[in-house]
Amino acid sequence: MFCQNCPRHCYTERKFCWAPDNIKIGLWQLFYGEEPSISGKNGSGAIFFSHCNLRCVFCQNYQISQLNQGKDITDKEFLEICYELKNQGANNINLISPTVYHRRLVKLLRKLKEEKFPLPIVWNSNAYELRENIKELRGLVDVYLPDFKYGVNELALKYSQAPNYFEIAQQAVLEMFLQKPRNKYEEGGIMKAGLIVRHLVLPSNIENSKIVLKWLRDNLGSEIQISLLSQYTPLYKASLFPEISRSLIQKEYDEVSQFALSLGFKNIYFQELSSVGREFIPEF
Numbered sequence: 001m002f003c004q005n006c007p008r009h010c011y012t013e014r015k016f017c018w019a020p021d022n023i024k025i026g027l028w029q030l031f032y033g034e035e036p037s038i039s040g041k042n043g044s045g046a047i048f049f050s051h052c053n054l055r056c057v058f059c060q061n062y063q064i065s066q067l068n069q070g071k072d073i074t075d076k077e078f079l080e081i082c083y084e085l086k087n088q089g090a091n092n093i094n095l096i097s098p099t100v101y102h103r104r105l106v107k108l109l110r111k112l113k114e115e116k117f118p119l120p121i122v123w124n125s126n127a128y129e130l131r132e133n134i135k136e137l138r139g140l141v142d143v144y145l146p147d148f149k150y151g152v153n154e155l156a157l158k159y160s161q162a163p164n165y166f167e168i169a170q171q172a173v174l175e176m177f178l179q180k181p182r183n184k185y186e187e188g189g190i191m192k193a194g195l196i197v198r199h200l201v202l203p204s205n206i207e208n209s210k211i212v213l214k215w216l217r218d219n220l221g222s223e224i225q226i227s228l229l230s231q232y233t234p235l236y237k238a239s240l241f242p243e244i245s246r247s248l249i250q251k252e253y254d255e256v257s258q259f260a261l262s263l264g265f266k267n268i269y270f271q272e273l274s275s276v277g278r279e280f281i282p283e284f
């Protein structure tokens, strides 16, 4: 038996991500560290899933993504958490790193739909996903928030053990764009539906960022909302790789920002280097 939740198609007895069959959550809370149209003033209703289909050496959530922390929960408890976050005033339900629970989440999102759950559902993923799985999310997910990490496959292999990342992420993001070609906002600027493509700028790897940005502009156009993340922090195993064992410097971030502007992108979230780092890294 093969797992169909992501492009790795593991034998179910030898899972790359070690995710259990039921859902496992590292943390759920109102969260203020996302883009302004996601967090807003009230906060995003963040559900941080345990386990991940990438093994990024610099993962800022490594305790839950790779070190097995978290709590198994039932489907009923998952639905209760969504309602609890709504009652706390969350702007949305922000499913963070949901891919390894794809099948189960499709079922649960259908249930929320049937119950006319009123908040937008945000699919906050690493883009290493099957296009046909993203197709299944049509009508269930309101906002796609993929982090398009790599345009250079050698880097994806080296830092995240992810073969063919670039081609796989392209297909996933194309499908997201097909479903959400235009962004819609509520009064107050919170996103109701749409797509924000993130990109985490890695130190010493500026060309990687440029390849991702160029592909996005050529294939999705310059009107899409992009978000250039400067928050890279050399956590977990990053110190084993000298070139990424430091934070990003302003010059690198500026070069990537200028390149995005030169490509004609009109909607860019920039991030202040001084305002990031560990501030928005949750305590697991």
Ligand code: SF4
Residues within 6 Å of the ligand: 003, 004, 005, 006, 007, 008, 009, 010, 014, 015, 016, 017, 018, 019, 052, 053, 099, 100, 101
């Ligand atoms: S979700 Fe996990 S078990 Fe399933 S294919 Fe992906 S890495 Fe393998």
